[in-house]
Amino acid sequence: MTIKEGLSWARAQLQEACERPAFEAELLLAYHLGKDRMYLLTHDLDSFADVDAFKKLIQRRAADEPYEYIVGSASFYDIHLGVEEGVLIPRPETEILIDLVAEIIEKENITRIAEIGVGSGAISIVLARKFPLLHIIATDICDTPLKVAGKNIETFGLSQQIELRKSNLIDEVPEELELVVSNPPYIAEDFLLESNVIDYEPKEALFGGRVGDELLKQIIVDVKERGIRYLACEMGYDQKEPLQEFVNQIGVEYIRFYKDMAQFDRGFIIKF
Numbered sequence: 001m002t003i004k005e006g007l008s009w010a011r012a013q014l015q016e017a018c019e020r021p022a023f024e025a026e027l028l029l030a031y032h033l034g035k036d037r038m039y040l041l042t043h044d045l046d047s048f049a050d051v052d053a054f055k056k057l058i059q060r061r062a063a064d065e066p067y068e069y070i071v072g073s074a075s076f077y078d079i080h081l082g083v084e085e086g087v088l089i090p091r092p093e094t095e096i097l098i099d100l101v102a103e104i105i106e107k108e109n110i111t112r113i114a115e116i117g118v119g120s121g122a123i124s125i126v127l128a129r130k131f132p133l134l135h136i137i138a139t140d141i142c143d144t145p146l147k148v149a150g151k152n153i154e155t156f157g158l159s160q161q162i163e164l165r166k167s168n169l170i171d172e173v174p175e176e177l178e179l180v181v182s183n184p185p186y187i188a189e190d191f192l193l194e195s196n197v198i199d200y201e202p203k204e205a206l207f208g209g210r211v212g213d214e215l216l217k218q219i220i221v222d223v224k225e226r227g228i229r230y231l232a233c234e235m236g237y238d239q240k241e242p243l244q245e246f247v248n249q250i251g252v253e254y255i256r257f258y259k260d261m262a263q264f265d266r267g268f269i270i271k272f
Contacts, residue, residue, distance in 0.1 A: 102127065
C-alpha cells in the first residue's frame with residue numbers, strides 16, 4: 001500500500017468519527033511512520049511498512065477513541081504532554097484559566113499554590129515553567145493521573161517545583177497557600193456526553209455530582225475555611241447563577257466570571 005492509498009482508505013474509515021477525517025488520517029499515518037505530515041506529501045507514491053498496524057490505529061479512531069490516547073500525547077499551551085486512559089485530555093479552554101492565574105501570581109508575587117485534580121499535570125507544568133520561583137502542591141484522588149503527571153513533571157525537569165500528593169481536594173495539604181487552581185469535575189450525572197468522551201475519558205474527572213456543581217461548592221468552602229486568598233476554577237456553562245448565589249450566601253470579597261473562546265461562561269476567580 002502506498003502512502004496515497006493508505007490516506008485514501010483511512011479518510012473513508014474516519015468519515016463518521018471525525019470532523020476532519022483527512023487531517024486525522026494524515027496525523028495518524030505520520031505518527032505510524034515517525035515522520036511529519038510534509039513527508040506524506042513528498043512521498044505519497046512510496047509504499048510503507050506494517051500496514052496492519054496502521055489500520056489498527058485507524059480502527060481505534062473510527063471507534064471514537066480520542067486521538068490523544070492513541071498516540072499517547074496531547075498538545076497543550078506551548079508543550080506536549082503524555083496522556084493515557086484514566087487521565088483527562090487537556091482542553092484549549094484551560095489555557096484561559098492558566099493565563100488568568102498567571103496574572104494574579106505576577107501581580108501579587110505569589111509563590112505557594114495548590115492545584116486540585118492534577119490530571120496530566122497540564123496546569124501545574126505550564127505555571128511552573130512561567131514562574132521558576134513558584135512552588136506547587138498538586139493533588140489528585142486517583143493513582144493514574146498522579147503517575148502520568150509525575151512522568152510529565154520529570155520530562156520537563158520540574159520535580160523541585162511541583163510536589164504531587166494523593167488527596168481528596170486539599171485535605172492532605174496542610175501547608176500555607178496563597179492560591180488554589182482547579183479544573184474539577186463539573187458535569188451533571190445525567191448529562192449526555194459524546195461517545196469519544198464518555199466511553200474513554202475518566203468519569204472521576206468529568207462528573208461533579210447529581211447537579212454538577214457540588215464539588216465546585218465544596219472547593220469554595222474548603223478554600224475559604226483555610227483562609228487562602230484566591231481560588232480559580234473552571235465550571236460548566238450553566239453554573240454561573242447558582243455559584244453567584246452560593247458565594248453571596250457565604251461571603252467573598254469578589255467573584256469574577258470569565259468566558260471561553262465560544263463565549264460560554266467557563267470559569268471564575270474568587271478573592272476571599
